[in-house]
Amino acid sequence: MLQVEALDKSFEDFMAVNGANLTVGKGEIVAVIGPNGAGKTTLFNLITGALKRDRGKIIFRGEDISELPPYEICKKGISRSYQIVNIFPRLTVFRNVQVAVLSQQRKSRQLFHPAKNMVVRETNSILESVGFLDKAHGIAGSLSHGDQKILEIAIALGNEPELLILDEPTAGMSPEETSATMELIKRLAQMRGLTILFCEHDMDIVFSIAESIMVMHQGRTLIQGRPAEVRKNSFVQEAYLGIE
Amino acid sequence: MIRSKWFGPLIVISLVLFILPLFIPRFYTYILALIYVTSLLAMSLNVVVGHGGLFQFHHGVFYGVGAYTVALMLKKTSLPMWAGFIAGPIVAAIIGLIIGWLCVRLTRLYFGMLQISLGSLIWVIVLRWYSFTGGDDGIPGIPMPSLLSSLKNSYYFILIIVIVCLIIMYLVLRSPFGNALQAIRDNPQRCEAIGINVRRHQLIAIVIATFFAGVAGVLFVALERSVFADLLFWTLSLEIFIMCLLGGWFTFAGPILGAAIIVALRTFVGIFTQYWTLILGIVLILIIFFLPEGVMGFFQKLFKPGAEEVSERGQR
DSSP, rough: OEEEEEEEEOOOOTTEEEEEEEEEEETOOEEEEOTTTSHHHHHHHHTTSSSSSSSSEEETTEOOTSSSOOOHHHTTTTEEEEOOOOSOSSSSSSHHHHHHHHHTTTTTTSSSSHHHHHHHHHHHHHHHHHHOGTTTTBGGGGGGHHHHHHHHHHHHHHTTOSEEEEEEETTOOOOOHHHHHHHHHHHHHHTTEEEEEEEOOOOHHHHHHHEEEEEEETTTTEEOOOOHHHHHHHHHIIIIOOOO | OHHHHHHHHHHHHHHHHHHHHGGHHHHHHHHHHHHHHHHHHHHHHHHHHTOOOOOOTTTHHHHHHHHEEEEHHHHHHOOOOOHHHHHHHHHHHHHHHHHHHHHSSSOHHHHHHHHHHHHHHHHHHHOOOHHHHOGGOOOOEEEEEEEOHHHHHHHHHHHHEEEEEHHHHHHHSHHHHHHHHHOOOOOOHHHHHHTOOOHHHHHHHHHHHHHHHHHHHHOOOOHHHHGGGGGGSHHHHHHHHHHHHHHHTTTHHHHHHHHHHHHIIIIIIIHTTTTTHHHHHHHHHHHHOOOOTTTHHHHHHHHHHHHHHTTTTTTT
């Protein structure tokens, strides 16, 4: 479904992404792991168009999307959440999601129809699936950090993505929240038939949920494979699994 | 259309405004009409500033362009008078489209700086092109349709047009477009990621705002029957900006209050001292320190505290 080939991106003299390769099959849950500064977030920013790549190809469903602006890429079916909470803090939880649904249905340029009563059912169904119905009318900015990270995902779902990219979905969460969130992500993936690409520091999570793992180091792809193969890789063993 | 609990009071207020000229002196009728025109101007700016989060620093230009368009058409062409009234807002919106198209390429402060430059360019043209615009003499004695021959008639004309414009703005701001605009104000990066073409939306907002600024310009001519280059000078733009800030730019009706306060201050304090801006300065400092969300924002909080309140600001 998504194919990243020999992707390069440099900032000034620093090669943030330097020959990254990634394959995501339809319906797969794929994890990207690597130390801080390995280029994981930059890779996601390149895929979603927030940054422009220097060289390389990003092919989504047979189409090169590497030159498209973010809003076009979103319309192709790729949504994302952010590592650092990135929501609309002054709007209600409901409107945070609604604005994405309206955008998805190409309604955000309607000028005279009151928005209040539009796409209510769709929005509520997303809120329900993340367990936020009771919080719908609270201000997004006043949610707890963990809930804001969930709202991130809910907003991304508003665009009815085929590929959902989650940049450290559990960053800053307590262990309980983390496992609840991963359960939620698994459930959403099944319910909605999503393909998920995520990065995460907690190796227990990664190896328990991912069907394919890509290891990044200094901007390049070291290996991508099934968890069992990756586990055998000597670099991964040394850096992550604490096996000498 | 308008939320029921507001409907009653608004009808009463409108009725009072309609019968007021029958009882008050001419001068006050004039001041009220001036407040309506200025309110519309401030409201139009707030579409992009308060709801859109854009640094529209030179909004006065579009007011001036609207006013000059109708003035020149009435003075120099034999087209029907109403054609000029319609052309004013349209020309303002076209200029808004051109300047906006250039400005939305930049963000925040750079947007504002470019707009001041481009707006000042138009101001200089108006000021220097004596043969066409009358330069710093402006254009006095603009002929008016017979319908607007008396101050009272102009008052009613202005009141009706302003009310219609405010209703349209209200509808636009609570539409999906208005919601998207507020989302862009809060987080443009995230909006791109959820499939919203940020620049396109900002440009549409600018065109809408400049159109209504043009309407305000036309109404100014209907009231004053003259135009002058100061309408396009940046100090006026700053004054409109202050009105939004003063009234409360996250509220729907705040700018009306801000415009009323400034016009009243200028008129009534101006009688006693030419240093009325000194008073304005002090009032502003107090507002910024004690009512950071403006006068209207303060009252909204006072009467309806709680989260729900904040959530819907900008929608009212």
